[in-house]
Amino acid sequence: MRSVPEELVTTAGIEAVPAVRLDHVTKKFGDFTAVDDISLEVGENRFFALLGPSGCGKTTTLRIIGGFEEPTAGVVYLHGDDVTGLKPYRRPVNTVFQSYALFPHLTVWENVAFGLRRRRFDDAEIRRRVAEMLELVQLTGRENQKPGQLSGGQQQRVALARALINHPRVLLLDEPLGALDLKLRKEMQIELKRIQQEVGITFIHVTHDQEEAMTMADTIAVMNHGRIERLGSPTEIYEDPKTEFTASFLGASNLMEVQVVDGSAGRVALPGGDELRVPAGRLPAGERKAKVGVRPEKIRLVEPGSAVQGNTVTGRVVDASFIGVSTHYLVKTAPGQEMAVTVQNLEDHRFRPGDDVVCVWNPEHTFVVR
Amino acid sequence: MTTTAAVTGRRRWVPYLLMAPGGLWLLIFYFVPIARLVEVSLQSGIFPRYRFTWEVGNYLRLFTDFLPHLQRSLLYGLGATLIGLLIAYPLAYGIAFRGGRYKNLLLVLLLMPFLMPFLLRTLSWRIILADNGPVVEALRTVGLLGADGRLLATGVAVVAGITYNFLPFTTLPIYVSLEKIDRSLIEAANDLYASPVVAFWKVTFPLSMPGVVAGSLLTGIPAIGDYVNAELLGTPEQYMLGNVIQSRFLRVLDYPSAAALSFSLMLAILLILIPYIRATGTEDLVA
Ligand SMILES: Nc1ncnc2c1ncn2[C@@H]1O[C@H](COP(=O)(O)OP(=O)(O)OP(=O)(O)O)[C@@H](O)[C@H]1O
Ligand SMILES: [Mg+2]
Numbered sequence: 001m002r003s004v005p006e007e008l009v010t011t012a013g014i015e016a017v018p019a020v021r022l023d024h025v026t027k028k029f030g031d032f033t034a035v036d037d038i039s040l041e042v043g044e045n046r047f048f049a050l051l052g053p054s055g056c057g058k059t060t061t062l063r064i065i066g067g068f069e070e071p072t073a074g075v076v077y078l079h080g081d082d083v084t085g086l087k088p089y090r091r092p093v094n095t096v097f098q099s100y101a102l103f104p105h106l107t108v109w110e111n112v113a114f115g116l117r118r119r120r121f122d123d124a125e126i127r128r129r130v131a132e133m134l135e136l137v138q139l140t141g142r143e144n145q146k147p148g149q150l151s152g153g154q155q156q157r158v159a160l161a162r163a164l165i166n167h168p169r170v171l172l173l174d175e176p177l178g179a180l181d182l183k184l185r186k187e188m189q190i191e192l193k194r195i196q197q198e199v200g201i202t203f204i205h206v207t208h209d210q211e212e213a214m215t216m217a218d219t220i221a222v223m224n225h226g227r228i229e230r231l232g233s234p235t236e237i238y239e240d241p242k243t244e245f246t247a248s249f250l251g252a253s254n255l256m257e258v259q260v261v262d263g264s265a266g267r268v269a270l271p272g273g274d275e276l277r278v279p280a281g282r283l284p285a286g287e288r289k290a291k292v293g294v295r296p297e298k299i300r301l302v303e304p305g306s307a308v309q310g311n312t313v314t315g316r317v318v319d320a321s322f323i324g325v326s327t328h329y330l331v332k333t334a335p336g337q338e339m340a341v342t343v344q345n346l347e348d349h350r351f352r353p354g355d356d357v358v359c360v361w362n363p364e365h366t367f368v369v370r
Numbered sequence: 371m372t373t374t375a376a377v378t379g380r381r382r383w384v385p386y387l388l389m390a391p392g393g394l395w396l397l398i399f400y401f402v403p404i405a406r407l408v409e410v411s412l413q414s415g416i417f418p419r420y421r422f423t424w425e426v427g428n429y430l431r432l433f434t435d436f437l438p439h440l441q442r443s444l445l446y447g448l449g450a451t452l453i454g455l456l457i458a459y460p461l462a463y464g465i466a467f468r469g470g471r472y473k474n475l476l477l478v479l480l481l482m483p484f485l486m487p488f489l490l491r492t493l494s495w496r497i498i499l500a501d502n503g504p505v506v507e508a509l510r511t512v513g514l515l516g517a518d519g520r521l522l523a524t525g526v527a528v529v530a531g532i533t534y535n536f537l538p539f540t541t542l543p544i545y546v547s548l549e550k551i552d553r554s555l556i557e558a559a560n561d562l563y564a565s566p567v568v569a570f571w572k573v574t575f576p577l578s579m580p581g582v583v584a585g586s587l588l589t590g591i592p593a594i595g596d597y598v599n600a601e602l603l604g605t606p607e608q609y610m611l612g613n614v615i616q617s618r619f620l621r622v623l624d625y626p627s628a629a630a631l632s633f634s635l636m637l638a639i640l641l642i643l644i645p646y647i648r649a650t651g652t653e654d655l656v657a
Contacts (some may be wrong), residue, residue, distance in 0.1 A: 068557055088560040101558035105576045114572075115562035162562070 017080040019044045019202040025074030034060040036226035049213035050206045052223030058206040062172050067091045094163035098174040100155050102147035109143035115166040133165045153184045173205045210250050222246045244369045252340040253293040272335045276311045277363035291369050296342040298365040301357045313359045317351045411629035428630035443610040447594030450532035458540035466548035492602045499527050523605045531599035540585040547581025583650050
């Protein structure tokens, strides 16, 4: 493996070297392109999520970083070193596999010690670090059990401990919480985030659960058909998804087809003629038509005739469902579209199906998608 | 309350009920014959009049007359099992891990020779190992065998025959246990700094132990008791205990000593088996 150039180590420039860099990476299986020309950088100590629907190429991308799959084209860098042809056992990364892949014939202790043993650490050191690690994942006392005797959540933590104990510079996690029930998953999300902050290692976390990605990651790459659709912080990609796929994958997005009235001023018109405003600069230049959207929780409902500011669309409530923390409405708008609206239960007044209403939102919350 | 008690009562009986046909089979065709074998082994007299007299002398003949045969049985049988394992493991590994879409074809090819009758297969080894046959010629040329050295009618031929005849029984269980191994376990080992060789010894091999044990038992037990290979590929010099039992039963018609030798061989195999299974501890692996 090539080492980091001297001048980078001695200057503050080391921070500029990303932990992982993919440069135009493509992976084909026969004629099928599983990963299509992906380029991305993951900074040191980041919690990075690869988010996308089933079959979009998340696992394949992760396996390319781990060295289990050779890219058809492109280069993989770990901390600035080209590792493209390097075998997995020579890469400073460790993986938590989708199915955990715990060694069934070894005890919990032996599973966790496996990596250190291969690297010939001395026994005292191994014992100390395994004990420390089992404490971190709260499995002290289970040393002598076999993986088959543990619950799903415990197995998941053994898999995590087995990878983390090697102090990898990058930890790859392939849907590590996929097999857990909802409550345990929520707990482990917080737990994983805590551990990541505690050990200060770059995590690349694959998931198809957008809520999980948003809770845990500080950067998310949304993947679709082997490509990265959108990359950014959870708020960025949620508030301004930029593509129709990202918008709808991250939640309800009330997309509307509009005519551009004045692109530079951010003025657009709905088919019925009502005008909406969009933050200037979001509209693509020179286009006559566009698609805009707004998240359900950004919309307020008021009675017709109320004095309001912002974007307004009139409509009629077709469905209202009270779910405790909020009320979900479905509003049929004048242009003949349905809008999802989530309203916090701050006031006693609730609308009923059949009521005429006006949907109001801040123009800043309107996004434009391709 | 009474209904649940009745249901659990019935549930408790179902497994025994399911075991009944097999149990009955074993009782009639296994335990009864063995009891009869023990009884015959303690008889004395002259054919056809044998009477039960607690004749322990039948067993002593194993040590006075047939000790070399017992030794050969163990040597040839265990030797063939060991050589069989050394051949079968790489074979099974190759099919399971490198066979790709030809896996089934390769398995069929492995079994193909065994569509031919057992006797014919063994006899064909006489041609292969014959004094002027290709194998002997080749070994003579490279000097591994002297000018008048031979293979047929030696222990080598007998062990070769046994090894060959039991090879599928060694290979198939190993193949099955290798095939069952989750490939992500090997990737996990690679991920944890194990090179392919280390991953094999630390993960693949231990996980294939149930197959190794099953294969060696399926081969070893009948191999120790075998007599056909020694008869067709060897001479009386190579005869194993199986040959003695066969001739005592069918030619000499000395049933008591034949029975005593049979029973002794069973005990000998059992004595080898118990420590072997203990040492390999497969019950841990299947859990
Ligand atoms: N070894 C392979 N041979 C052929 N096709 C493959 C191989 N591995 C993956 N694929 C294909 O590549 C595509 C992407 O697979 P990948 O496992 O990366 O998806 P994923 O995003 O992880 O999906 P999931 O959420 O279901 O795990 C799939 O269509 C899959 O069928
Ligand atoms: Mg996957």
